[in-house]
Amino acid sequence: MNFDIRTIPFSRYGSFLVFSNISGRNGIKDGLYLRNIRGGDEDLGLVFLIELTYLGKTIPYEEIATPDLLKLKTNHGMVEICIPDYDVIRIRSKNIGLRLTLNMKKYDNIIPLKNGKWEITSYSQEIKFMLSKLRGNIHVDAPWEMIGNSHVVINLEANDDNEYSEIALESYKVVWEEKKYDINFEDCRKKVWEEYNNWLENTLPVPKEFEPAKELASYITWSCVVKPEGNLTRPAMYMSNNWMTNIWSWDNCFNAMALAKKNPVLALEQLMIFIDNQHSSGVFPDFINDKYLSWSCTKPPIHGWAFKWMMERNEYFKQHHILKQIYKPLSKWTNYWLKYRDDDNDGVPQYNHGNDSGWDNSTIFDKGTPVESPDLCAFLVLQMDLLAEIADKFNKTEETKGWRQLSDITLEKMIKNFWEDDKFIATFSGSPDYVKDSDSLILYMPIILGKKLPEKIRLKLIEGLKQKDRFLTGYGFATESISSRYYKSDGYWRGPIWAPSTMLLVDGLMKAEEKEFAKEVAQRFCKMALKSGMAENFNALTGEALCDPAFTWTSSVFLILGNEYLDMEIA
Template identity: 50%
Template sequence: MFDIKEIPFSRYGSFITISPNHHEDGERPLYLRNIRNGDNEFGEVFRIDLVHEGNPLPYQALLSPTLLRLESAEGFAEFCITETRVLQIRSHCTGIRLTGITGAYDYAVPVENERWEVNHSRQEMRYMLTSIKGNLVVDAPFIEQRCEKIIVDFLPDPLSGEMEGVIEEFTTVYQQRSYAAFSEGHNLVKKEYKSWLENTLEIPEQYLRGKEMASYITWSCVVPPEGMLTRPAMYMSKNWMTNIWSWDHCFNALALAKHNPNLAWDQFMIFFDLQDRSGMLPDFVNNRSALWNFTKPPIHGWTLSRMWEQNDFVTEEKLKEVYQPLEKWTKWWLTFQDSDQDGIPQYNHGNDSGWDNSTIFHKGTPVESPDLSSFLVLQMEVLAEIACKLGKNDDARKWMDESQALLDRMLDHFWNGERFVAKRSGTHEIIESDSLVLYVPLILGNRLPPEILNKLAEDIKTKGFLTEFGLATEQPDSPFYREDGYWRGPIWAPTTMLLTDGLLSSGNKDLAFEVAEKFCSMAAKSGMAENYNALTGEGLRDPAFTWTSSVFLILGHLLAAEETR
């Protein structure tokens, strides 16, 4: 069982979600939500209550991957999203009241006996409400252009005490149909989820509870192709981070690559489907829109190399599909993100780095940071490898030469003999920072001189980054450190993944496994949160995040593989 206050109830391929609003004070009622259209609003359609003899009942919510059960002293109600657009409900000795969260033009109309349509214009969705067993009672007085209220009661049959009903979302015309019994629909969803769980990465037994949580979060956060979404997309969360961002998707793709390669490829390629002519990728996308004010760092070459290591599904056909988009993405950074023309690409905003408020940006932008050059060194190397496999030998040589040239410039520009530093573009003023982002060049592994690799690993151990729970994103003794400071202290899954991979690539195996073990132990205990307090391990911000779940599974699988050696 999971906590509905932390983890929403949903399912694979659906925008239908049930959860409380985290921004409410005091009472935390549940809402039926439509999580389309981005994270600017919560998407409430109906408030959900249990009722008995017309009065709301207190209840306890019990959440499993395929069923939400509300228990009260008078009886219970159960919810199952049996199809991606169909929510089926049943109850015993209690009714279910849906109170519409309405706007300017929302209304409800009777369609036929025991069936009503609710047109929720605020959420741009229609809902067909059907009573299968029991009674449907609707209070929806129409005033001028809308119903002043919409209150729907699914009530049990007075003799049997049983109720079954259906809520189906649609956009234009409802297609007449019948529905399977609740139990039959629920059994089908259970089979589907069981298959997903069985294909989730194997991890050590001590993290089993964490695996169950991570598996459910990743399964339930996938939404279908719709609008701007060209492929099935794993959202970051169905709490309120209801988009995908253009580096988050890479970590989710990595966790799927071994056992669910087609979905992994969809996660990886979805942003390239949206790529601008210039080569830029949008910052995020949802079914309605993409945001172009920012972007995210070019970790895609690194991701692709880690994906094709897992199995042979990255075929020549797929390499042809990705080569030109990856090339354009690389050239965008080299061409349009180097305003002083010194051959060192820059970030124009912290959001572009993924480390939104990192201390490398505390003196303003643009900023030249060694992590960006490191990602591009790897990405050009991957382009060379793809070009070679596709018979583009001249391209392969060109990309290898450019990769080596950028690596040489990077070492000369950022390494001060003791550490990597960030600099202001143009003036090359050194930015004083104790951010973990300056250690991301570890992902270059043995491409770096041994003395640099050793110094980076030693600093991670001795400079306070490695706490009891994992890698803090800012040294805890830094004046900028904040316990809930986003990228100024908390532990994050993606940075943990990148640094663990870098430590392994550079031969620091023991330290890599120590970092992985700390992170997995923390996440299994504190949940799959957006980030964590580096000194207590407490989960922070959004409590049900997919890239955290994916990194937990990847690192847990790494530890499991090590155990079997």
């Protein structure tokens, strides 16, 4: 599998180091960069600009990327890059030179050490690199100016005898621990290839015609896992290696679901990262990276729905010690919404910002917040049902009874507050007013309750989802009706198709026994992903990829839908 690093960065499982071809960014020279994706998505983390030289002049090259190797090919020779370990990069060149230019900030510097080594310190990235010459000659241009180097340019020169020149580049935060480089480059590549293929073999199988998309989804998910560090208490699957370099507290659920059958330990860890960092109030952070926890918003409580889905597909999640890890945190998470997000004390929780819903700019938030929306109640009903099931396994009779009663009450209030004129509406908390004009798909999320909904409501929701020129397109469900005056083709949650909304609705339709319709929607989404890749979202009318072009939850949802809902010969 080859992929284009202009859209899909080159990296590996466990690493914060990625290679991206960046162009069209203000103030950034176009080209290939080594990036450090620690610290979140406020900065691209540029470390080195990478250029190739011949007879002292920079030359163009073609990039050929596979999971194990990034090859830079020219008419004169080539450079090959491999990441054999999360903190080590091996680079070799043949017949041409390699130039690394440090993306300079205040205090940045390079110092020569013995045995052909140089230590580079990037203050802005809070990271150090050890550059080791393995073969060939290195020339460093780095004039000193009082508190740092004015620039740092490292040239790995071409050998004259048609032999490789080669370097190793190690990243570390504090002190360098010496490594031996007795493994040759080809063995490094083989090591990575074997690791990736093991991941690929444990990726959910899909129908044969979708195999190219499976390989892409497999690489994206594998390469976006970073090792535990700082606030990341466990291996974390980031949303992307482009610029969404965090783990969010509902994105993680879809990634966990795709891992549940074949890699249950890593699946559970995606949920446990947020449990490890749960606030005493019960709320989960909005997102986490190695350096920061964000508490400005949170995300919807789909965790009970997701964990129940995982339990139904792997006995691993039904083990007593795992249920014990999940029960109390999910109880606190549920109670958080009832205690801290119900300002009018009507038993119906609210979103204080669109970001809390995950549908950041949905039209239900056009007139302000706080907003009460039926999807939130539906998620909590399912979470309460799961908690009742777990409490029953633990013989907690009173808690089982309490959760079941609370689930019934919440469902009753959801219908009473939001079902009006044969449709669900969203309301302003503490006000008799409701959100007018919005025709957002979020109001159809209660279909996830399946047969828990009264038949009349269930059938009306299905009818609305099938209605012509509304949500359903040739590629799936638009997030705002295509007939709405607020619809925008590239409007984030005001039109484009998204993986999470698709997954939730397909699962809800299956539970509502609309199996053929669910499978049709799943197939449309998978065909779109096969055509357009694993983008953050898609144009609802053309299937065109939008926003971040290499997203993990899109990859995960594609794998789930392809594995679960498409009746075709499996490759």
